[in-house]
Amino acid sequence: MSDCKKNPYAFIEAEVIKVTDETSNIKTLTLKPRGDIAFRAGQFMEVTLPGIGEAPFTPSSNHNSKETLDFTIMSAGRVTKLIHQAKAGDVVGLRGPYGTRYPLEQFKGREVFIVGGGVGLAPLRALLYALFNDIGDYKKIILRYGARSPGDIVYKSEIDSWRRKAGNVDVGITCDVGDPSWSGHVGLVTTILSNDGLDIGNAVAIVCGPPIMMKFATFKLLDLGFKDSQIHLSMEKNMSCGIGKCGHCRIGPYYACKDGPVFTYDKIKSLPNIWD
Amino acid sequence: MKNNLYTITKKDLFDLFGRLAGANRVVVPYIKGEKLSFDDFDPKKEDVIELGGVRQSQPVKSFINPVREKITGSAPRGKPLVLAGVKACDLSSLFVQDSVFLGGDIEDPFYAENRKNTTIIASDCTYAKETCFCVAMEGAPYPSRYFDLSISAIDNYFLVEVGSEKGQKLIDGYKTFFKSPSVHAEDLRRAARERVTGQVRDFIAGRGTPDTARIKGMVRKNYDLTDFWKEMASTCVECGACNLACPTCHCFLLFDEKDQAGAKRFRVWDACLYSTFAKVAGNHNPRKHLYERLRNRFDKKFDFFPETLGCFACTGCGRCIEACPGSIDIREVLKGLVSGKWKTPPHE
Structure with a gap:
């Protein structure tokens, strides 16, 4: 494993402990790394299928859990399709962690307003668990989550336990399109973002989801009164090497893999085409 | 402090290459048709070796950051490379490549090994091509940095300048080949350099290629001139030849096989x-249009590298101009950028 220290492109092995079906095209893999690979919520890793390829994911588990890591992965391309075929006992590779984390120390004593879309709830689950570790340190933890349909909601079995976690936790979910089983709100996630009861001056917002959702959620947050510097965005691009060399994930003068993926909006808002 | 200077005859230089070959891989430029091309030193082909001339077809990155390099395990120590000409x-491109692969928080150990293992014997251009515009990019057609030794053809010998400790060691190891230069050698070198620099300047002036002072900030300023970029990309066939021929282009993908x-x-x-290139999961592509790429x-x-590294990542070598099957000329794109002729359409 010392190889990983010398060779930044080498991975460490990790055993698949469990595979959980989240939706028809999203699974959570619980991995047990054979080596030390600690991360902080918001950072990402490369999950490798040895000899086949790798793709970047932000772990979705509590960064304090040392034994295992969760990765919630949508089947969306060549590598992820194959990752979805993994079974307990299989061995995959892990490389990382890379990039910036959520600055939890800046969130202390504040109202933390979390906005997620689709599988973008994965990094936010890691954030939620990180906040829950010291739940008393935060004034409020508000989650607003939008899924395409009721069947596309991830972490269904856990969301209720988040709601019940403590009095300062507030969870709201919406679906773009409902179905007969759904009695909740119908509409885009921006329709459930409101500043009611929110002390915006003492709040931070965190957004993660598909690019179009990130764009309109950010605009809505600005409308609600958030300042650019209060909005933390997970700007996921085609992060490949993870160390700012391969050139794929450039955003203006930054590389998402090392200068991000977590950026505050003020840092990137003047750059061209950030939402593309 | 002034660098040490020596002289060496062509015969002795080729003898030196012969001595070095064996323990080292010695690569020199050969005349191939109208172009110059790097290949392994072969004493039988001495008559087609051209140490002066102009830049070769291959960018030097090919030897230090090869087109396909195995990066499994630890960096192997191959035969040391002596790259001449x-x-x-x-x-200049090595500054960009070094900054990418050796700079930042984490060094690329494979590049580092190749770089350490390479001795660079640079040389003056003895003529310029019409596609040369190094002087507009703050360069010159003769070496001033990033070499171990630099050689300049003067009459029937070369004036040798030492650029590094590694270069001095090479000379010290083969002292009998090297002599002290005459008092006129540097003047002769200066005159030859001025002559070729003048040729490059004439080519730049003839075409009206803008220099870095005029280009600075122009890409960002004209970023939204969609019509301009579309027009520039209208003959692009997406072959990537400009990227591959470019000495500063460093982007790579990680490719796994078993x-x-x-x-x-x-x-x-x-x-x-x-x-x-920038495509992500779910078929989403931040640069789906060719003009955006x-x-x-x-x-x-012309924007990222000046902002992050303080230098333009174009050395004016002109390889992309020759490589492009769509006749896209980087000089014409730069001219268009600074021309002020292109305006943002009113609806945008």
Whole structure:
């Protein structure tokens, strides 16, 4: 494993402990790394299928859990399709962690307003668990989550336990399109973002989801009164090497893999085409 | 402090290459048709070796950051490489390549090993091509940095300048080949350099190629001139030749494969003109249009690197001009950028 220290492109092995079906095209893999690979919520890793390829994911588990890591992965391309075929006992590779984390120390004593879309709830689950570790340190933890349909909601079995976690936790979910089983709100996630009861001056917002959702959620947050510097965005691009060399994930003068993926909006808002 | 100077005859220089070959891989430029091309030193082909001339077809990155390099395990120590006849435009590109692969928080150990293992014997250009515009890019057609030794053809011998400790050691190891220069050697070198610099200046002036002072900030300023970028990209066939021929282009992809021996990973040159370059999961592509990818190439070279590294990532070598099957000329794109002729359409 010392190889990983010398060779930044080498991975460490990790055993698949469990595979959980989240939706028809999203699974959570619980991995047990054979080596030390600690991360902080918001950072990402490369999950490798040895000899086949790798793709970047932000772990979705509590960064304090040392034994295992969760990765919630949508089947969306060549590598992820194959990752979805993994079974307990299989061995995959892990490389990382890379990039910036959520600055939890800046969130202390504040109202933390979390906005997620689709599988973008994965990094936010890691954030939620990180906040829950010291739940008393935060004034409020508000989650607003939008899924395409009721069947596309991830972490269904856990969301209720988040709601019940403590009095300062507030969870709201919406679906773009409902179905007969759904009695909740119908509409885009921006329709459930409101500043009611929110002390915006003492709040931070965190957004993660598909690019179009990130764009309109950010605009809505600005409308609600958030300042650019209060909005933390997970700007996921085609992060490949993870160390700012391969050139794929450039955003203006930054590389998402090392200068991000977590950026505050003020840092990137003047750059061209950030939402593309 | 002034660098040490020596002289060496052509015969002795080729003898030196012969002595070095064996323990080292010695690569020199050969005349191939109208072009110059690097290949392994072969004493039988001495008559077609051209140490002066102009930049070769291959960018020097080919030897230090090869097109496909195995990056599984630890960096192997191969035969040391002696690369002779490297031109100043390629030396400048090493600043960009070094900054990418050796700079930042984490060094690329494979590049570092190759770089350490390479001795660079640079040389003056003895003529310029019409596609040369190094002087507009703050360069010159003769070496001034990033070499171990630099050689300049003067009459029937070469004036040798030492650029590093590694270069001095090479000379110290083969002292009998090297003599002290005459008092006129440097003047003769200066005159030859001024002559070729003048040729490059004439080519730049003839075409009206803008220099870095005029280009600075122009890509960002004209980023939204969609019509301009579309027009520039209208003959692009997305072959990526400009990226691959470019000495400063450094982007790569990680490519995995496996055989009976197990899984292997390679670092392979990539090209930002390819439609898959920035593509992410779910078929989402931040640069789905060809003009956006062409613009990205200019944004990276003339905006990103000046902002992050303090230098333009174009050395004026002109390889991309020769390589492009669509006749896209980087000088014409730069001219268009500074021309002020292109306006943002009113509806935008």
